[in-house]
Amino acid sequence: MNHFELFGLPVNFELDSASLATTYRELQRTLHPDKFANGSERERLLAVQKSSQVNDAYSTLKSPIQRAEYILAVCHEDIRGEQQTLQDPMFLMQQMEQHERLEDIPHAADPEQEIADFDDELSLSIKQYLQEFSQLVSIEHYHDAANVVRKLKFVYKLQTQLSTLEDSLLDY
Amino acid sequence: MALLQIAEPGQSAAPHEHKLAVGIDLGTTNSLVASVRSGSAKTLVDNTGRDILPSVVRYTADSIVVGEDAAQQAVTDPENTISSVKRLMGKSFSDIDTARIPNVLVESASGQPLIKTVAGELNPVQVSAEILKALAARATESLAGELNGVVITVPAYFDDAQRQGTKDAANIAGLNVLRLLNEPTAAAIAYGLDAGQEGVIAVYDLGGGTFDISVLRLNKGVFEVLATGGDSALGGDDFDHLVVDWITTEAGLVGEQSLAMQRLLLIQAKQAKQALTDSDTVDITLALETVNWQGSLSRATFDELIQPLVKRTLLACRRSLKDADISKDEVLEVVMVGGSTRVPLVREKVGEFFAQQPLTSINPDKVVAIGAAIQADVLVGNKPDSELLLLDVTPLSLGLETMGNLVEKVIPRNTTIPVARAQEFTTFKDGQTAMTIHVLQGERELVSDCRSLARFSLTGIPPMAAGAAHIRVTFQVDADGLLSVSAMEKSSGVSASIQVKPSYGLGDDEVANMLKDSMTYAQEDVTARMLAEQQLEADRVMESLIVALQQDGKTLLSDAEQTAIENAIQILYKIRQGDDRDAIEKEIKTVDKLTQDFAARRMDASIRKALQGQSVDKV
Numbered sequence: 001m002n003h004f005e006l007f008g009l010p011v012n013f014e015l016d017s018a019s020l021a022t023t024y025r026e027l028q029r030t031l032h033p034d035k036f037a038n039g040s041e042r043e044r045l046l047a048v049q050k051s052s053q054v055n056d057a058y059s060t061l062k063s064p065i066q067r068a069e070y071i072l073a074v075c076h077e078d079i080r081g082e083q084q085t086l087q088d089p090m091f092l093m094q095q096m097e098q099h100e101r102l103e104d105i106p107h108a109a110d111p112e113q114e115i116a117d118f119d120d121e122l123s124l125s126i127k128q129y130l131q132e133f134s135q136l137v138s139i140e141h142y143h144d145a146a147n148v149v150r151k152l153k154f155v156y157k158l159q160t161q162l163s164t165l166e167d168s169l170l171d172y
Numbered sequence: 173m174a175l176l177q178i179a180e181p182g183q184s185a186a187p188h189e190h191k192l193a194v195g196i197d198l199g200t201t202n203s204l205v206a207s208v209r210s211g212s213a214k215t216l217v218d219n220t221g222r223d224i225l226p227s228v229v230r231y232t233a234d235s236i237v238v239g240e241d242a243a244q245q246a247v248t249d250p251e252n253t254i255s256s257v258k259r260l261m262g263k264s265f266s267d268i269d270t271a272r273i274p275n276v277l278v279e280s281a282s283g284q285p286l287i288k289t290v291a292g293e294l295n296p297v298q299v300s301a302e303i304l305k306a307l308a309a310r311a312t313e314s315l316a317g318e319l320n321g322v323v324i325t326v327p328a329y330f331d332d333a334q335r336q337g338t339k340d341a342a343n344i345a346g347l348n349v350l351r352l353l354n355e356p357t358a359a360a361i362a363y364g365l366d367a368g369q370e371g372v373i374a375v376y377d378l379g380g381g382t383f384d385i386s387v388l389r390l391n392k393g394v395f396e397v398l399a400t401g402g403d404s405a406l407g408g409d410d411f412d413h414l415v416v417d418w419i420t421t422e423a424g425l426v427g428e429q430s431l432a433m434q435r436l437l438l439i440q441a442k443q444a445k446q447a448l449t450d451s452d453t454v455d456i457t458l459a460l461e462t463v464n465w466q467g468s469l470s471r472a473t474f475d476e477l478i479q480p481l482v483k484r485t486l487l488a489c490r491r492s493l494k495d496a497d498i499s500k501d502e503v504l505e506v507v508m509v510g511g512s513t514r515v516p517l518v519r520e521k522v523g524e525f526f527a528q529q530p531l532t533s534i535n536p537d538k539v540v541a542i543g544a545a546i547q548a549d550v551l552v553g554n555k556p557d558s559e560l561l562l563l564d565v566t567p568l569s570l571g572l573e574t575m576g577n578l579v580e581k582v583i584p585r586n587t588t589i590p591v592a593r594a595q596e597f598t599t600f601k602d603g604q605t606a607m608t609i610h611v612l613q614g615e616r617e618l619v620s621d622c623r624s625l626a627r628f629s630l631t632g633i634p635p636m637a638a639g640a641a642h643i644r645v646t647f648q649v650d651a652d653g654l655l656s657v658s659a660m661e662k663s664s665g666v667s668a669s670i671q672v673k674p675s676y677g678l679g680d681d682e683v684a685n686m687l688k689d690s691m692t693y694a695q696e697d698v699t700a701r702m703l704a705e706q707q708l709e710a711d712r713v714m715e716s717l718i719v720a721l722q723q724d725g726k727t728l729l730s731d732a733e734q735t736a737i738e739n740a741i742q743i744l745y746k747i748r749q750g751d752d753r754d755a756i757e758k759e760i761k762t763v764d765k766l767t768q769d770f771a772a773r774r775m776d777a778s779i780r781k782a783l784q785g786q787s788v789d790k791v
Contacts (some may be wrong), residue, residue, distance in 0.1 A: 001389070006779070007783075009785040021488075023782075023783065025392075025394045025446070025561075026390065026782045026783075027779065027782050027783075028560055028561060028563060029394070029559075029782070030612070030781070030782045031778070031782075032561055032563070032651070032779045033553070033590060033650070033651045034351065034550075034561065034562065035352070035561075035649060037321075037551040037552070037553070038551075038552070038553045038712060038715075038716075039351050039712065039715050040709070040712050040713040040717075040764070041177060041709065041713075041715045042713075042764050042768065042771050043716055046771055046772060046775050047775075048590045048648070048650055048651070049592070050775055050779070051590050051591040052590045052591050052648070053592075054591070055587075055588045055590065055591050056590070056591065056592070056593070059587065059588065085500065091775075094496070131425060163494070167491075
């Protein structure tokens with residue numbers, strides 16, 4: 001049973017996150033080991049296994065990037081754990097520029113504002129890539145969709161680095 | 173323990189009986205026990221009417237005293253009186269700042285701290301077990317019956333070693349642990365159920381020795397922890413130590429202080445801290461043979477002393493909100509838990525940080541025990557229709573050592589539990605037949621910066637070229653937050669697994685030995701207890717099977733399957749009446765094997781049912 005089947009959903013990138021959360025709570029209400037605190041060893045063991053599976057599925061499905069990778073895996077384009085193979089000089093050039101911009105932030109006049117602006121731009125580009133991915137998957141162009149996910153991973157990583165930098169600059 | 177009535181299997185399940193269950197807050201400074209009676213959770217009092225039991229244990233050559241009476245001897249008999257033992261739980265000797273511990277500590281052969289007393293060298297787990305025994309005795313007396321189960325709270329930020337130590341202590345105290353529950357989650361239950369709230373709340377829990385912050389989403393009885401953070405070595409005790417340092421400097425005390433003097437200073441410091449909650453200054457007097465000093469500590473000076481520690485807690489708050497992907501203005505309510513949240517600076521800074529007045533309506537000392545009691549009542553089965561469900565998370569990342577002394581994370585922090593994750597590794601030398609698996613907990617990248625939980629070896633890997641073997645290492649964390657790890661080489665099926673027994677915890681035989689040594693259990697008691705446990709498991713198996721047959725026998729089983737199961741229950745019932753523990757165990761296994769498929773079919777059926785309920789709702 002794959003993650004989508006477990007949640008009674010079609011394999012589709014677009015999903016309603018509120019209803020995903022409701023289904024998740026319903027499943028855990030039925031399967032969580034606490035519901036079997038007085039059950040036999042066998043029931044408790046099964047509950048731990050099933051409940052773990054539901055947790056795993058939920059965390060994968062609710063995160064757009066993980067959901068995208070998972071869809072590719074289900075559709076035979078597994079890129080999880082691969083070494084980077086993106087070949088798109090334009091994109092890589094842009095990445096280098098963005099890394100330089102990240103490095104310059106501590107010297108900016110107003111680093112906090114600069115971080116906020118940069119973060120907004122990254123969020124916007126994530127949103128655009130996700131739309132592109134969704135569109136490519138709907139017409140079953142998995143190979144191209146995989147390249148979009150590779151780009152997405154770059155942008156997410158940059159966003160994480162930005163947030164680490166924010167932590168260190170704010171000295172909070 | 174009432175026996176199961178099953179003259180006619182499949183006809184009648186055991187009538188519903190009220191079971192006795194309590195929630196225990198095993199705190200650094202104080203401990204409490206609470207229970208749900210006539211629908212509401214209340215703390216249980218001792219025969220003098222007090223509900224707080226100081227977490228202090230005093231050993232003499234022939235007796236063990238716990239609580240207030242022990243605390244009063246702290247200055248006169250410092251060596252044999254142990255307080256704040258929770259701070260030593262699951263720690264290695266080298267982790268501990270011995271100058272801060274007013275006892276004599278020695279290092280065991282396996283690197284654990286032992287406390288030297290007239291009653292011998294004691295492990296922190298044993299000492300904690302005494303506190304649990306005292307609370308359980310109070311509960312048994314005040315509820316007038318044996319306890320069916322307990323829920324024990326632990327700081328959310330406790331690591332695997334500290335959790336395992338707590339569970340071992342409960343074992344030694346002879347308690348059936350229904351669940352280890354995170355303290356802030358317990359507090360959220362006490363508050364949330366009270367107010368019937370929906371939305372995101374933050375629980376700020378600053379106790380005597382530990383600090384936790386948890387961010388939770390409440391939705392129709394489901395408490396979903398989104399993120400948790402903290403510091404398992406930061407609490408009110410540390411405020412006291414800072415005041416001790418201040419007094420030491422001001423009074424010009426030089427050199428190392430005696431154990432009695434250390435205790436005296438700690439008591440003075442704690443009193444001064446408490447006085448500053450309501451007044452602006454406090455006078456401190458040391459009138460002893462060796463020193464005569466009088467001074468006054470102002471709130472402003474005290475605030476200055478503790479400011480860096482308070483800031484550290486706010487840092488953790490910030491990180492947890494970030495992990496939860498929640499902004500400050502989405503936090504509906506901030507709940508304050510733990511005695512140290514009485515400190516005015518703490519309240520002020522937390523209020524400033526979240527930009528709202530924190531909630532303090534339930535006594536911060538009692539709220540954890542009350543939440544634990546509510547959960548215990550549900551888990552033991554007294555509230556079959558309860559909506560309450562807790563979804564907790566791992567506080568710290570779990571990983572494995574890889575090449576170059578680096579840690580590869582297998583389960584990141586704030587992953588919802590229970591959880592199972594697998595990672596594949598390969599051999600790096602030709603003909604390699606064994607692999608060491610080193611399990612670590614922590615956020616840092618280097619092995620030396622993380623806590624080592626366990627090391628075990630997978631041996632008997634068939635010789636292959638480097639990189640040809642596929643070794644799959646699986647981490648499973650259960651609902652208590654306890655980890656087990658297994659490893660398997662895929663082509664040969666060679667496998668190894670361990671229930672992670674932390675490097676600084678007790679081995680299984682050590683726990684068994686302590687159980688035997690424990691004064692409450694003579695040898696025959698141990699045998700009797702093991703038989704009773706096996707009978708209890710047989711009862712559970714039969715009870716749950718009878719219910720299962722009633723509910724799903726007709727739809728999920730053929731007539732032949734149903735008859736086979738009924739016969740097996742009859743046989744188990746007969747054997748269970750006897751006193752042959754091994755025979756009961758064997759028969760349970762037989763029944764288990766026979767019903768394995770049925771259990772799996774039922775689980776799948778309930779998933780389908782849960783999903784159907786969903787789609788009906790949507791229409």
